[in-house]
Amino acid sequence: MLKQRTLKSSVQASGVGLHSGARVNIVLRPAAPDTGIVFRRVDIDPVVDLPASALMVGDTRLCSCIEKDAPGGKVRVGTVEHLMSAFFGLGIDNAFVDLDAEEVPILDGSASPFVFLIQSVGIEEQPAARKFIRVKRAIEIRERDGSGEKWARLDPFDGFRLTFSIVFNHPAIDRTGQEVTVDFAEHSYIREIARARTFGFMQEVEWLHENGLAKGGGLYNAVVLDEFHILNNDGLRYGDEFVKHKILDAIGDLYLLGHPLLAAFVAHKSGHAMNNILARELLARTDAWEYVTFEDCASIPQNVARWQTRLSF
Numbered sequence: 001m002l003k004q005r006t007l008k009s010s011v012q013a014s015g016v017g018l019h020s021g022a023r024v025n026i027v028l029r030p031a032a033p034d035t036g037i038v039f040r041r042v043d044i045d046p047v048v049d050l051p052a053s054a055l056m057v058g059d060t061r062l063c064s065c066i067e068k069d070a071p072g073g074k075v076r077v078g079t080v081e082h083l084m085s086a087f088f089g090l091g092i093d094n095a096f097v098d099l100d101a102e103e104v105p106i107l108d109g110s111a112s113p114f115v116f117l118i119q120s121v122g123i124e125e126q127p128a129a130r131k132f133i134r135v136k137r138a139i140e141i142r143e144r145d146g147s148g149e150k151w152a153r154l155d156p157f158d159g160f161r162l163t164f165s166i167v168f169n170h171p172a173i174d175r176t177g178q179e180v181t182v183d184f185a186e187h188s189y190i191r192e193i194a195r196a197r198t199f200g201f202m203q204e205v206e207w208l209h210e211n212g213l214a215k216g217g218g219l220y221n222a223v224v225l226d227e228f229h230i231l232n233n234d235g236l237r238y239g240d241e242f243v244k245h246k247i248l249d250a251i252g253d254l255y256l257l258g259h260p261l262l263a264a265f266v267a268h269k270s271g272h273a274m275n276n277i278l279a280r281e282l283l284a285r286t287d288a289w290e291y292v293t294f295e296d297c298a299s300i301p302q303n304v305a306r307w308q309t310r311l312s313f
Contacts, residue, residue, distance in 0.1 A: 050075065082248065112194045134263070150274065159303030182247055
């Protein structure tokens, strides 16, 4: 049986919010089977729980923010996608995430610090079957804006595979790989995706700050570019780090569905907003998906079996 997983014990860290710039303490804690991922604002009395859900995503400006109405007003947790991506990459089904501010800390701008935190306390299998969302029919979203067409699609697939392409018309990005396919039956999340950092452009800083964004950003937690160059002295971690970070984000955004997908995701120039629209469209099309578990090892598709055995490396 493919079992649910949680952390063996609690682990904590501190950092700043990428957009708020505020100091935040975070504690990751084990949770019982079928709990899911639950964010908890422990700085509010009484504590407000915000289950990780695509249907609770509100603001998608440069991050995914989950929101909930509470007696004192709207409560939010921003920039959840990197941590959600790490939970997916390590196969964590159930966890509590305690925060004393409204944004998950950005740490180094990738999912790698969260992977380290989880691995430092270990992962525990639980006596319940892991539940997957299997896509049965294709779902596609397309939009056109000033920079051309962008789209995202989910197709039936017995495993989880992502293909992503980007277009930025920036000389430093143009010199890197701009399309990548990751099949988790073949590729390691930890080695090939987790270290990809968020990125931004110096010419957008003034606008971002005026709109309450990127107040905590810098060279220590993002790849920063001017009009022609990458400004980080240490360069890139991957030759295709920009598009790999887009995949890292998409993994986190799609894990807000509440369960890992059995699907092929293909996207061009998609971002948090489109990823969330796609997830919501899938949930609304109840004929296009189903929940599945694998309690009999003989019934596990080969790609799924290979993917699940790669979760820890």
